[in-house]
Amino acid sequence: MLKNFIKQLRITEEELQEELQKYSNITVHTKGDFIIKNDEYIKVLKIVLRGKVRVYQDNEDREILIYYLNDMETCTLSLSACFEDCKSTVNAIVEEDCAILNIPVRFVKDWNFKYKSWNTFTTNTFRESYNHLINQYSNLAFQPLKDRLFDYLVSKASNFIVKKSHQQLARELGTTREVVSRLLKTIEKENKVKLGLKEIIILDKN
Amino acid sequence: MLKNFIKQLRITEEELQEELQKYSNITVHTKGDFIIKNDEYIKVLKIVLRGKVRVYQDNEDREILIYYLNDMETCTLSLSACFEDCKSTVNAIVEEDCAILNIPVRFVKDWNFKYKSWNTFTTNTFRESYNHLINQYSNLAFQPLKDRLFDYLVSKASNFIVKKSHQQLARELGTTREVVSRLLKTIEKENKVKLGLKEIIILDKN
DNA sequence: TACTACCTGTGACTTTTGTTACAGCATTAA
DNA sequence: TTAATGCTGTAACAAAAGTCACAGGTAGTA
Numbered sequence: 501m502l503k504n505f506i507k508q509l510r511i512t513e514e515e516l517q518e519e520l521q522k523y524s525n526i527t528v529h530t531k532g533d534f535i536i537k538n539d540e541y542i543k544v545l546k547i548v549l550r551g552k553v554r555v556y557q558d559n560e561d562r563e564i565l566i567y568y569l570n571d572m573e574t575c576t577l578s579l580s581a582c583f584e585d586c587k588s589t590v591n592a593i594v595e596e597d598c599a600i601l602n603i604p605v606r607f608v609k610d611w612n613f614k615y616k617s618w619n620t621f622t623t624n625t626f627r628e629s630y631n632h633l634i635n636q637y638s639n640l641a642f643q644p645l646k647d648r649l650f651d652y653l654v655s656k657a658s659n660f661i662v663k664k665s666h667q668q669l670a671r672e673l674g675t676t677r678e679v680v681s682r683l684l685k686t687i688e689k690e691n692k693v694k695l696g697l698k699e700i701i702i703l704d705k706n
Numbered sequence: 707m708l709k710n711f712i713k714q715l716r717i718t719e720e721e722l723q724e725e726l727q728k729y730s731n732i733t734v735h736t737k738g739d740f741i742i743k744n745d746e747y748i749k750v751l752k753i754v755l756r757g758k759v760r761v762y763q764d765n766e767d768r769e770i771l772i773y774y775l776n777d778m779e780t781c782t783l784s785l786s787a788c789f790e791d792c793k794s795t796v797n798a799i800v801e802e803d804c805a806i807l808n809i810p811v812r813f814v815k816d817w818n819f820k821y822k823s824w825n826t827f828t829t830n831t832f833r834e835s836y837n838h839l840i841n842q843y844s845n846l847a848f849q850p851l852k853d854r855l856f857d858y859l860v861s862k863a864s865n866f867i868v869k870k871s872h873q874q875l876a877r878e879l880g881t882t883r884e885v886v887s888r889l890l891k892t893i894e895k896e897n898k899v900k901l902g903l904k905e906i907i908i909l910d911k912n
Numbered sequence: 913t914a915c916t917a918c919c920t921g922t923g924a925c926t927t928t929t930g931t932t933a934c935a936g937c938a939t940t941a942a
Numbered sequence: 943t944t945a946a947t948g949c950t951g952t953a954a955c956a957a958a959a960g961t962c963a964c965a966g967g968t969a970g971t972a
Contacts, residue, residue, distance in 0.1 A: 526964085554957075557844045557847075559841075559844065559847075561849040562847075562848065564843075564844060564847040564848070566840065566843075569931080576836065577836075577840075578723060578832045580832075580836055580837065583829055583830070583833055584833070589837075589840065589841075590840075592909065612825065613819070613822050613825050616819050619818065619819050622829070623789055623828070623832075624789070626786075626829075626832035626833070626836065627789055627790070627832070628846070629787045629836065630782065630783075630786055630832065630835065630836055630839070631786065631795075633838065633843060634763075634772065634783075634795065634796075635838050636771060637770075637839065637842060637843050637846065638763045638765065639771075640763040640843065640846050640847060641763075641765075641768075641770040641846060641880040642768065642770070642880070643927070644927095644928070644929095645732065645928075646928090656868065665948080665949060665950085666949075666950070667948085672845040675928090675929075675930080676850070676930065676931080677928060677949090677950090678931075678932090678951090679928095679930065679931095681949095681950060681951060681952080682929095682951085682952080683929095684950095685950095685951075688766070690970085696951085697937085697938070697939095697949070697950080698949070698950095726915075798951095807918080844920060850957095850958070850959095851958075851959070852958090870917080871920085872919075873918085873919075874921070881959075881960080882959085882960060882961080883919090883920090883923090883957095884922085884960075884961075884962090885921095885959060885960065885961095887920060887921060887922080888921085889959095890920095891920095891922085901920085902921095903919070903920080903967085903968070903969095904918095904919075
């Protein structure tokens with residue numbers, strides 16, 4: 501699995517490959533495990549090799565999704581923490597059993613100037629995350645919840661189907677279950693989705 | 707002014723200092739000038755040496771502030787664009803006359819692995835911007851507008867005074883003038899601010 | 913002075929979102 | 943089978959934010 505990662509990232513330097521072998525380790529986790537907890541120090545860079553992790557912020561009784569980590573994705577916030585010792589401001593919880601590559605923070609920073617491919621990797625991670633977050637931000641600012649919900653469904657659908665409960669959707673969008681139920685009903689009346697139990701079928705992507 | 711920048715960023719490599727001298731140029735702009743326009747290609751990294759620039763996204767009739775650039779601050783989005791040719795998704799407008807350092811994108815990427823101090827600079831820029839944006843994001847998600855407005859006033863106050871019109875505040879917070887006027891009035895009734903013409907005095911920071 | 917362009921205040925109304933409360937189903941474990 | 947738990951639907955109400963309309967103030971300037 502580490503080899504996949506090395507390949508996917510185009511880590512060509514043999515020396516870096518060896519360092520990765522030597523200093524990183526792979527851990528496995530099952531659904532519901534917390535990978536990162538709010539207000540705890542971040543000591544390793546977490547890269548999801550396989551599985552799915554939800555990274556979110558919470559606020560009293562509500563939450564908002566920051567991002568999902570899927571196969572071969574890196575937690576940008578823990579990457580950021582590698583460059584300055586700091587506490588996490590988010591939680592990360594395993595949604596699908598996963599294998600995680602853990603790289604102690606002290607290496608991540610050094611490698612950044614030592615290995616070109618690592619430099620490219622960290623820069624791209626930051627860049628993509630930043631652009632993604634700006635989009636999220638302006639959607640949150642401008643789009644009514646109904647549109648954000650529908651767009652979210654479309655983005656998360658595989659084969660036009662989203663297998664999530666209203667509660668989950670509410671969490672990820674930073675709202676409440678009742679509101680999601682209500683909005684889904686109105687979207688259904690517009691013939692854009694069909695609602696089932698823990699399953700939503702997208703009928704019309706516009 | 708370029709020397710200030712070199713000093714402030716701790717750019718120690720003489721070779722990089724020379725490259726900066728050689729390839730970058732400084733432009734001056736007056737209030738109201740657009741530095742970056744939505745949907746235009748980004749060709750240079752913009753660093754504000756002196757002055758103030760407002761970077762925002764717009765959406766039909768409303769806007770939302772992404773960030774302000776003050777003395778010695780770098781436009782993270784144009785930095786991001788240096789690593790992949792792309793169009794701007796924001797506008798940047800001069801709010802206070804300014805001097806801007808322009809570095810053609812092709813250098814920025816190369817320097818990132820060539821000069822350690824440049825690498826540190828770009829990484830820090832990304833890191834700080836990302837953290838800042840995550841805060842903005844979760845405030846937008848969780849805080850009522852009244853609290854965001856008050857916090858914003860506190861953050862922008864110098865000597866407990868904010869010299870902005872309600873219209874400006876509305877723009878920066880992604881809302882409308884009437885809403886700001888109304889909220890400011892209720893905050894004034896709570897004796898937390900005192901309203902004047904184009905001037906708001908903070909009385910109580912809590 | 914008179915004109916213009918901003919700026920602020922505010923009432924009345926609408927829309928969106930959140931809250932409370934409850935009912936009915938489905939699924940799983942005991 | 944029964945109980946418990948989680949999922950969905952929905953009415954009724956409350957609060958927050960946005961919209962419309964208009965009045966009056968201030969400052970610059972022609």
